[in-house]
Amino acid sequence: MKLCMIGTGYVGLVSGVCFSDLGNDVICVDRDFKKIENLKKGIVPIYEPGLDELVLKNYQNNRLKFSTDLKDSISKSDIIFICVGTPAKKNGEGADLSQIFSVAKEIRSSIFKFKIIITKSTVPVTTGDEIEKIISQKVSKKLFSIVSNPEFLREGEAIRDFTYPDRIVIGTNDKKSNKILKNLYSPLISKGAKYVNSSRRSAELIKYAANAFLATKITFINELANLTEKLDVNIEDISIGMGLDKRIGGRFLRAGPAYGGSCFPKDTKAIVNTADKFGTNLSVIKSVIKSNENRSSLLLQRVFNILKSKVKNKKICFLGVTFKANTDDMRDSSCLKMIPFLVKKGALINYYDPTGEKNELKKLKKVSFSKNISSAIKYSDLIIIHTEWNDFKSINFKKLIQNKKFKIFDMRNIYSSTKMKEQKIKYFSIGS
Numbered sequence: 001m002k003l004c005m006i007g008t009g010y011v012g013l014v015s016g017v018c019f020s021d022l023g024n025d026v027i028c029v030d031r032d033f034k035k036i037e038n039l040k041k042g043i044v045p046i047y048e049p050g051l052d053e054l055v056l057k058n059y060q061n062n063r064l065k066f067s068t069d070l071k072d073s074i075s076k077s078d079i080i081f082i083c084v085g086t087p088a089k090k091n092g093e094g095a096d097l098s099q100i101f102s103v104a105k106e107i108r109s110s111i112f113k114f115k116i117i118i119t120k121s122t123v124p125v126t127t128g129d130e131i132e133k134i135i136s137q138k139v140s141k142k143l144f145s146i147v148s149n150p151e152f153l154r155e156g157e158a159i160r161d162f163t164y165p166d167r168i169v170i171g172t173n174d175k176k177s178n179k180i181l182k183n184l185y186s187p188l189i190s191k192g193a194k195y196v197n198s199s200r201r202s203a204e205l206i207k208y209a210a211n212a213f214l215a216t217k218i219t220f221i222n223e224l225a226n227l228t229e230k231l232d233v234n235i236e237d238i239s240i241g242m243g244l245d246k247r248i249g250g251r252f253l254r255a256g257p258a259y260g261g262s263c264f265p266k267d268t269k270a271i272v273n274t275a276d277k278f279g280t281n282l283s284v285i286k287s288v289i290k291s292n293e294n295r296s297s298l299l300l301q302r303v304f305n306i307l308k309s310k311v312k313n314k315k316i317c318f319l320g321v322t323f324k325a326n327t328d329d330m331r332d333s334s335c336l337k338m339i340p341f342l343v344k345k346g347a348l349i350n351y352y353d354p355t356g357e358k359n360e361l362k363k364l365k366k367v368s369f370s371k372n373i374s375s376a377i378k379y380s381d382l383i384i385i386h387t388e389w390n391d392f393k394s395i396n397f398k399k400l401i402q403n404k405k406f407k408i409f410d411m412r413n414i415y416s417s418t419k420m421k422e423q424k425i426k427y428f429s430i431g432s
């Protein structure tokens with residue numbers, strides 16, 4: 001099939017590349033000229049395990065193309081996926097849909113034969129109705145069908161998630177579009193993915209409901225960790241004991257820093273905003289948002305306690321600064337709250353991240369980047385393990401750190417406190 005992905009970010013690039021790997025002809029379009037030029041040279045703009053190889057393979061096979069020419073790409077395609085950003089509005093009230101609506105206005109002048117137009121971007125319920133209205137101002141409704149097909153991939157596991165999804169949600173009442181899309185996804189359905197055909201509005205809401213629920217699970221276990229810390233109980237035991245109940249499940253039930261990333265923070269706010277507009281109070285999700293916003297302050301308080309309130313001139317090393325492991329994405333990472341605060345209190349911050357130095361931290365004074373773990377931690381008073389990269393799981397701290405009084409605050413509970421005690425290392429974890 002001939003596909004066009006509009007927006008070549010995490011979602012557009014990963015799904016475009018994977019669709020081409022399934023044998024389709026895919027054009028990935030972006031308005032970012034430099035991004036497209038780089039992709040043509042094989043330079044992939046994001047860190048995603050396995051993506052570089054897959055881009056190269058399919059680009060060389062000629063099944064995958066990159067372009068900045070939207071009109072030309074649409075005229076050559078039968079199925080158009082809108083994968084542009086839907087960030088939170090600056091005033092915090094819901095999703096900013098300006099990229100979506102501007103794409104809808106751009107594509108309507110290039111539709112001369114039947115096209116399926118799909119929102120893969122996460123959009124609030126009823127956005128599909130709006131897109132249909134915009135396009136039908138210039139194009140006969142017989143020539144297009146607007147479908148919602150939300151994407152559930154996770155950064156860091158994106159290729160696996162795309163190739164082996166739990167489910168594929170197709171929101172449309174149009175039988176012809178449903179048949180074509182079932183066919184497009186048939187290689188994944190035959191590997192076990194469940195195919196869910198719902199109304200367009202349902203599909204839009206399924207995505208927000210799923211993200212809000214996962215954010216709630218994380219926040220739930222984070223709050224329980226605050227309690228277990230006071231009870232001499234280990235939160236890891238609680239996670240295991242709860243998670244083995246099949247009705248609950250163990251995933252997204254690990255205590256740690258506040259949830260971040262490009263999805264949960266904005267999507268929880270957007271669903272609350274939608275509900276408010278329709279006169280419904282989603283009080284559970286509202287308190288999840290509040291609790292998560294407070295999480296970084298709580299963890300900073302623990303840092304102060306660990307350092308006995310003597311933060312000034314203390315050398316603090318962050319291992320990992322992205323919002324989670326296996327991604328280079330800094331969007332809404334809790335580090336962006338914690339590091340500036342500690343700098344303000346006089347701490348000297350050094351950090352190492354496997355995905356390199358971060359622009360977001362470059363402008364901060366007294367924050368430096370180290371190129372490897374050993375130089376990052378060498379002179380530290382406190383090491384904060386902020387993400388759970390495999391690279392951080394077997395560090396010989398005693399050998400590498402010169403200051404023998406160093407302390408560790410493991411925000412991902414990747415080390416055993418018993419083993420740390422045996423080595424006489426001052427070790428602090430979450431929820432115990």
Ligand code: NAD
Nearest residue numbers: 007008009010011030031032083084085086121122151155
């Ligand atoms: P992103 O910011 O990484 O990429 C969006 C891309 O769209 C950018 O490259 C931008 O230049 C391009 N773009 C914007 N307007 C354009 C236009 N008019 N023409 C061509 N290109 C244009 O965003 P993302 O992380 O890929 O997210 C995209 C959507 O998918 C969002 O709605 C997000 O919520 C959703 N989503 C993201 C993830 C994730 O893990 N990142 C997972 C599931 C769903």
